Amino acid sequence: MSDRSKQTNSALEPIHTIKTAGRCPICKGPVEPKYRPFCSKRCADVDLGRWFKESYRIPTDEAPGDGSLGDSEDY
Numbered sequence: 698m699s700d701r702s703k704q705t706n707s708a709l710e711p712i713h714t715i716k717t718a719g720r721c722p723i724c725k726g727p728v729e730p731k732y733r734p735f736c737s738k739r740c741a742d743v744d745l746g747r748w749f750k751e752s753y754r755i756p757t758d759e760a761p762g763d764g765s766l767g768d769s770e771d772y
């Protein structure tokens with residue numbers, strides 16, 4: 698018995714085809730396939746930060762230092 702009422706073409710193409718493909722949603726720059734759909738890891742990080750904070754707080758480009766490493770506030 699084969700019950701295939703409707704065949705879904707889910708194996709044809711992945712659902713990664715975003716309309717905004719080609720432009721970084723953060724800085725509107727050219728998207729790098731490596732960091733899709735962003736242009737760089739920085740922009741991807743920015744978007745990630747938005748998700749975490751759930752607030753549209755766009756950081757300025759000129760941030761004081763790179764807060765990548767978790768260093769103590771005390772020097």
Ligand SMILES: [Zn+2]
Binds near residue numbers: 726737
């Ligand atoms: Zn970007």
